[in-house]
Amino acid sequence: MDFELTDDQVALCDGIRDLCQGRFDIDTVRGLANCGGVDGRLWGELADTGVFSLVVPEEEGGVGLGWAEAGLVFEQLGRALVPGPLVGTLLAARVTDDAVVGFIERTDGPALVEYPDVLNALLVIDREGVWRVDAAELSVEPAQSVDPLTPVGRVAELPQGEEVDGCYGWANRAVFLSSALQVGLATGARELAVAYAQERQQFGKPIGQFQAIKHKCADMYSREEVARAALYYAGCVMDATMGPGLPASPGDYLFFHGCTIDPGDVRGDHEQPDMVRAISGARILAAEAADHNGKDCVQIHGGMGFTWEIDARLYLKRAWALTPCFGSLDEHAERIAAMV
C-alpha cells in the first residue's frame, strides 16, 4: 500500500495548476459569465491538454490514465473555479466527438440544463441507456441561475436522441467527478479566507491572530483534508474495480453479490458496493466541505464577504450548483446506510 501521490501524479497536478493560473486567472473566470460559461479557445486548450480524454485508453487516442488521476485534475479545476460542463464533456469523450457536452438524467417534466448556450450536445441518461441529443434540437427557455458561472435554461421536454451507450457506470462517475470539483472549491475558498485573515487588520492586528478566526480556518482545512482523503480513496477503488474507460456492457461490471441487474438503475445503486460506498461517501463530504468552506469564507470576509466584488460568493455558489447531481446528499447517505 502506498496511498500517496506518485511523482507522475504530483507532476500532473502541478501541470494543471499552472495551466489554470496561466489561462483561468480570476479575472478571466469572472468574465466567462458573459459568454455562457465557456470560451471556445480556452475550452480547446483544456481539450488539447487532455483534460477530457484523461481516462480514454491510449490506443483510442486518449491519455490512458485512471479515475484517481481524473479526480486530481478535476480537483485543480475546481480550485481555480474553471466553469463549463466539465463532467459531461469528460464522460462523453469515448462516445461522441462533440467539444462541449452536458450530461443530465431524464425525468418527468421540464429539465434544467446547465450551460445551454454553449453546448454542442447533451447526453441524457434513462432506464434504457445514454442518448445523444444535438444541442440544435433543444428548445431552451432562459432561467436565472444561482451561480452566474453555471448558466441554466429550462427545456420543456428532452428529445429522445440517439443511443450511444448503456446506462451502467455513468451516474457514479459523474458524482465522483463533481465531488472532485467540490474538494477543489473547498480548497480555493479556504485559501482565499486564510489570505484575507493574514492581511485584514482590526484592533491593531491581523484578524487571523484571533482564535475565533484562526480556529474557523483550521476547521475549513480539516473538512477539506477529510473530504480529499475520501475522494482519493474513491478514485483508487474505481480504478481497482473498473479500470479506465467506459464499459461496453453491464457484463463489464461487478455488481452487488447475488443482485439481479435492474435495467432501470440509472443511478448505479447496485454497482460494486465498495465503489458505491466510497463514491457516495466522497460526495457527501466534498459537498459539505465546499458548502461550509464557502460560507466560512464569506463570514471571514465580514461585510465585504456579502458583496458581489469579493470572490467568496463564487466558491459558495458553485458548490451549491454542483450538489444536486444524481441524488441528494440524503440519498447518498441512504446508499451507505444500506451497507452498514
Place this chain on the structure above:
Amino acid sequence: MDIRFSAEEIAFRDELRDWLGEVLPTLGDPPDRDDWTARREWDMGWQRKLYDAGYAGINWPSEFGGRGSTPTEHLIFLEETTRMGAPYVGMNFVAQLHAGPTLILEATAEQQALHLPAMLKGEEVWCQGFSEPNAGSDLASLSTRAIRDGDHYVVTGQKIWTSFGHVADYCELLVRTDQEAPKHRGITWLICPMDLPGIEVRPITTVAGSSEFCEVFFDEVRIPVENRVGDENDGWRVAMVTFSFERGTAFISELLGTMNQLAEMAELARGIRRNGSTAWDDDEIRREIGHLQAEYDALWALTKRVVSQAQRTGMPGPGGSVFKLYYADVKKRMADLAHRMLERDALVLAEDVGDEQTGGDMVASRLYVLSLSIAAGTSEIQRNIIGERILGLPKER
C-alpha cells in the same frame, strides 16, 4: 496512489490472522474494570504473548528487540488485532508508544538495556508525569522542581492526569531544573521508579466513574542522576522527539473499534421496536448512520494517507491533528445518536465492560468521548497547531 497491499503485506496479515485465531480463544474473559490486579495481569499477559510470538514492539527497530515493521505493517497489525477483538494495548500504552520510543532515540545504552527488554516482555508498566494542575495546554510552564544534590535530583511538586499511575513501575517525568531560563529551556526528562519514598499516588475518579488516571505528589523524592535521559535542561526537546516516532498509527485501534460500534448500532436500530416500527425506519436515524459511516470511511482513508506519508518520508503528514480534531467531533455525534435511538434505555449503563448487546456500552461511550477533545492536546490546541503551523496564520503571542 495504490491502496492495494503487496504480497509481503498480505503474507504478514495472513500469518498474524492465523496466530490470533489460535491464541485469542485461549484468553478467557476480560477482567472487571475496577479490578486493577486482574487488569495488570491481563494487559501484561497479552504483551508477553505478543513477545513470544514475535509481535512485540511492532514498530520498534529490530536492533532494540522490536519487529522493525513498516508503517503499513503496523497499520495491518492494528487493523487485524482490532477486527479480531484482541486485547487493546491498555496499560502498556506509555511503555510501548511513548517511553520506549523515547529511550530508543535518546537514552544511554545502560538505560536501554535495563528497560527496553522488560517493556517488550510486559514486565514494566510505565506512566506519564507531564501535565500539572497549572500546566495543561501550556505544558512548558510546568513547575515540579528538581534540585541537584550530589548524585541525585530532589524532586518536589505535583503531576496530574497520570494514566495508570497507581499500577505503574516507572514514570517518564518532566521536571524543572532551571528556574531562571526561558520556560522551554529549563526542563529535564527523568526516569522515576514509582516505589521511591516521597511519592504519593491518588486515583482520580472520572465522569465515567472509572479511575484510569491519578494525581501524583512528589515530596523531596530522590531520583539518581543516572536516570536522566538526555542533557539537563534539554528535556523539552526529548519530550518532543517522541512525537516524531508517532507515524500516524495512534488512533487506528480507536477508529476501527468505533466502526465496529457503528455496525452494532445499525444492528441495534434494526431491532429496536417502538409503536410498530423500528428505529431504523426513522429516516433521520438511518441517514445519520450512513453519514457517520461516510465520515469514518474518510478518516480511515486519511489514516492510510498519513501512514503512507510516514512510510515515504519517515515522518507522518499533517493529517494527525486533523484526524484528532475531526474524529472527536464525529464520535460525539455518534454517541448522541445512540442516546436518541435508545430513548429511555439510555438511562442504563452496561454492567460489564465489553457488554455490547444491550446498548449500555454506548451510553458509557457517550461519557468516554468527552475526553477525546481534551486528552493529548485539546481540540482548541489542535486548531492552533493547524492554524499556525499548517496554514501559517500569525501566532497569538
